[in-house]
Amino acid sequence: MTTKQLYEQIQQKKSFLCIGLDVDLTKIPHHLLATDDPIFEFNKAIIDATHDLCVSYKPNTAFYEAYGLKGWQSLEKTINYINENYPDIFTIADAKRGDIGNTSTMYAKAFLEDLNFDSVTVAPYMGKDSVEPFLAFENKHTILLALTSNEGAFDFQTKEINEKPLYQTILETSKNYKNSQNLMYVVGATKADYFKEIRAIVPDAFLLVPGVGAQGGSLVDVCKFGMNKQVGLLINSSRGIIYASNQQDFAEAARTEALKLQKAMEIILEQN
Amino acid sequence: MTTKQLYEQIQQKKSFLCIGLDVDLTKIPHHLLATDDPIFEFNKAIIDATHDLCVSYKPNTAFYEAYGLKGWQSLEKTINYINENYPDIFTIADAKRGDIGNTSTMYAKAFLEDLNFDSVTVAPYMGKDSVEPFLAFENKHTILLALTSNEGAFDFQTKEINEKPLYQTILETSKNYKNSQNLMYVVGATKADYFKEIRAIVPDAFLLVPGVGAQGGSLVDVCKFGMNKQVGLLINSSRGIIYASNQQDFAEAARTEALKLQKAMEIILEQN
Numbered sequence: 250m251t252t253k254q255l256y257e258q259i260q261q262k263k264s265f266l267c268i269g270l271d272v273d274l275t276k277i278p279h280h281l282l283a284t285d286d287p288i289f290e291f292n293k294a295i296i297d298a299t300h301d302l303c304v305s306y307k308p309n310t311a312f313y314e315a316y317g318l319k320g321w322q323s324l325e326k327t328i329n330y331i332n333e334n335y336p337d338i339f340t341i342a343d344a345k346r347g348d349i350g351n352t353s354t355m356y357a358k359a360f361l362e363d364l365n366f367d368s369v370t371v372a373p374y375m376g377k378d379s380v381e382p383f384l385a386f387e388n389k390h391t392i393l394l395a396l397t398s399n400e401g402a403f404d405f406q407t408k409e410i411n412e413k414p415l416y417q418t419i420l421e422t423s424k425n426y427k428n429s430q431n432l433m434y435v436v437g438a439t440k441a442d443y444f445k446e447i448r449a450i451v452p453d454a455f456l457l458v459p460g461v462g463a464q465g466g467s468l469v470d471v472c473k474f475g476m477n478k479q480v481g482l483l484i485n486s487s488r489g490i491i492y493a494s495n496q497q498d499f500a501e502a503a504r505t506e507a508l509k510l511q512k513a514m515e516i517i518l519e520q521n
Numbered sequence: 522m523t524t525k526q527l528y529e530q531i532q533q534k535k536s537f538l539c540i541g542l543d544v545d546l547t548k549i550p551h552h553l554l555a556t557d558d559p560i561f562e563f564n565k566a567i568i569d570a571t572h573d574l575c576v577s578y579k580p581n582t583a584f585y586e587a588y589g590l591k592g593w594q595s596l597e598k599t600i601n602y603i604n605e606n607y608p609d610i611f612t613i614a615d616a617k618r619g620d621i622g623n624t625s626t627m628y629a630k631a632f633l634e635d636l637n638f639d640s641v642t643v644a645p646y647m648g649k650d651s652v653e654p655f656l657a658f659e660n661k662h663t664i665l666l667a668l669t670s671n672e673g674a675f676d677f678q679t680k681e682i683n684e685k686p687l688y689q690t691i692l693e694t695s696k697n698y699k700n701s702q703n704l705m706y707v708v709g710a711t712k713a714d715y716f717k718e719i720r721a722i723v724p725d726a727f728l729l730v731p732g733v734g735a736q737g738g739s740l741v742d743v744c745k746f747g748m749n750k751q752v753g754l755l756i757n758s759s760r761g762i763i764y765a766s767n768q769q770d771f772a773e774a775a776r777t778e779a780l781k782l783q784k785a786m787e788i789i790l791e792q793n
Contacts (some may be wrong), residue, residue: 271624286761311620311627317635321593347644348583349671352543355583363589372619372644376673390629390751394646399621401648404694408682415677422676 250367251388252455255339256479258304264380264478267305267341268456269487270295270327271312276492278499286318288323291499292442293330295491298500300335302511305483307457326480328364334399339483340366341392347372351513361389366390370435370457374418377426384428390455391432393418395447398437400462421448433457438484441470452477459485468510472517480518486510522639523660524727528751530576535787538779539577539613539729541759542567542599543584548764550771552682558575560588563771565602567763570772572607574783577755579613579729590788600636613664613729619644624653633661638666638776640708642729645691649698656700662727663704667692667719670709670732692722705729710756713742721744723750731757739783744789752790758782 259265268463270290277501279285296306307313308327313320331338342360346369347353350419353371360369361383368390396406396416406416413421423432436447438460456475459506461484467483475482486506531537553559568578580599589676601783603610614632618641619625625643632641633655638659655663656725668678668688680741685693693705708719710732719728728747733740733756740756747754758778766774 255530272737273627290657309620309624309627311624311631314631315627317631318590318593318597321590325590338652343620345644346583348581348615349669352581352583355545359583359586359589363587371644372617374644374646374677375669376676376678378671378673380673397621397647399604399647399650401650401652404648405646405687405691406648408687410680410682410687415680417676418680448793500524518562 252341252479255304255455258339259480260336262301262304262511263518264302264511265425265482265484265514266510267307267483267485268295268299268301268303268490268507269343269459269485270306270308270491271487272323272491273312274316276296276301276495278340278495278497284338286319286326288313288320288324289296289330292323292327296331296335296498297329298504299490299507300338302504302507303338305339305341307343307485307487309343309487312443318399325364328366332365338420340368342366342369342506345370346381348428350374350378350382353379356429357383357386361386368433370394373423377422380423381427384426384431386431392433392457393419393423393434395434396443399441402437402439412516420447436457436475438467441467441474444466444471444474448475448477453479453481455481455483458486461483461486468513470515472521476521480483484510484514522611524662526609527576527727530609530611534573534576534783535790536574536783537754537786538575538755538782539579539755539757540567540571540575540762540779541577541615541731541757541758542763544763545584546588550767550769552769558591558598560585560592561598561602561770564595566598568603568607570776572610574779575610575778576792577611577613578603579615579757579759581615581759585606597636601771604637611640611669612639614638616640617644617666619647619651621647621649622654625651629655629658633658640705641652642666646781649694650784652695653699656698656703659704661703664729665691665695665704665706668708668715670711674709674711683696689718689722692719696723697753707731707766708747710739710743712750713739714744716743716746720747721747725751725753726747727753727755729755729757733758739786741789744793747793756782756786780788
């Protein structure tokens, strides 16, 4: 998918919502546990109930790997289900991978080619030759961790190198990587004013923003500083939507929560 | 496994060799491709031929994920084979994971509990709460990326924060993490004199050292600066051993290469 297609979808749906599919068997409705593949059945119901309100789904691979072979199978079925039924959706493998060149190539192949995700999240620590193998895939996107929304982000990401926080150094350095037009960035929403400085460095890139809702960021503030001409934001919500209810009505309840965010986004889009 | 047990194994085998199981179907002997599970058959033969010469095996998860469900199955069979037949071996899931707390817990569970690896490699970028969930597992080890052996290591890892390279800041900060006694570190062997400064910060930790051989580091130099009283080094070789031959004699050829490294290590151990 191109970013132009993603932008068109945002305009059409009046939404830049990404729903995180972080499925924990201890949190899903009890009646699903009797099915052959509870994770997939849960995802399928959530996707069918919300696909017109969001532009992106983001399965976090950890939650699938934790269930071994069966989990990996659920992940495959989930991405195939989205690609077959809702091909306009922008899919993100939230895998936070990154390794030396030949290894990153294997990861890129796994997520962007075999599983056919539109994008994958990548950790920047190993630098250029760990990121470029992902960038080599045409019309696919590499979402580099810049500033994350967790407490540990302040351990290293905000530490200064030549009077500039590490995450800004990463943003700047990555712009010189080969095929950097395929880069997007993870930027946590814990402090909205960070977005001003980030937009000065990467005015055009899409930013994947976790931490709105459960982790405390404000949608309005993030949009005020983070939005660009093509919107340029994917706001992720996981637990607040998918675990809105753990009863029979879970998919309906997820739709209700997704609708609230979509409506808030619609208002913001109209004002911009 | 405790580090004491690892040290005992090193003394007994006169080796601190780790063999990387980075299995690429395009590089393994052609005759194996006709078998039901070529990756596992390859690993099994390599393991049977080398287990008395090394103290550790390190499958790189990327090479398994790249083959989807079938690859994940090969990984499961490989770790189970090692644990059942050679329980004294220290196993490393080279996964380079790391995510916010609840997600890291899922990864830790996947590798340290379900697959029952002794250790897993973790990327430090997201800080404390992304690393501590791994450290919580008793007698399991978290091998944190400090200084890697690739070119991109110089993008960020060696950049200075308060006149100290980022990788040193990471070493120092991580010592304050909860259960930091379960930490080991990845330190690439591209420049042996880095080891002097690293040992000043983490005198007792085991260091996993890639980059000896194919990537250019020298075994003698690394040992000169990196060894501690409990040896404290796991020297990894992947391609140089497992792809020594791609003919029928591949396992024998792998043994020959592993033996060369083990002999070199035996001499170094005798001199120390």
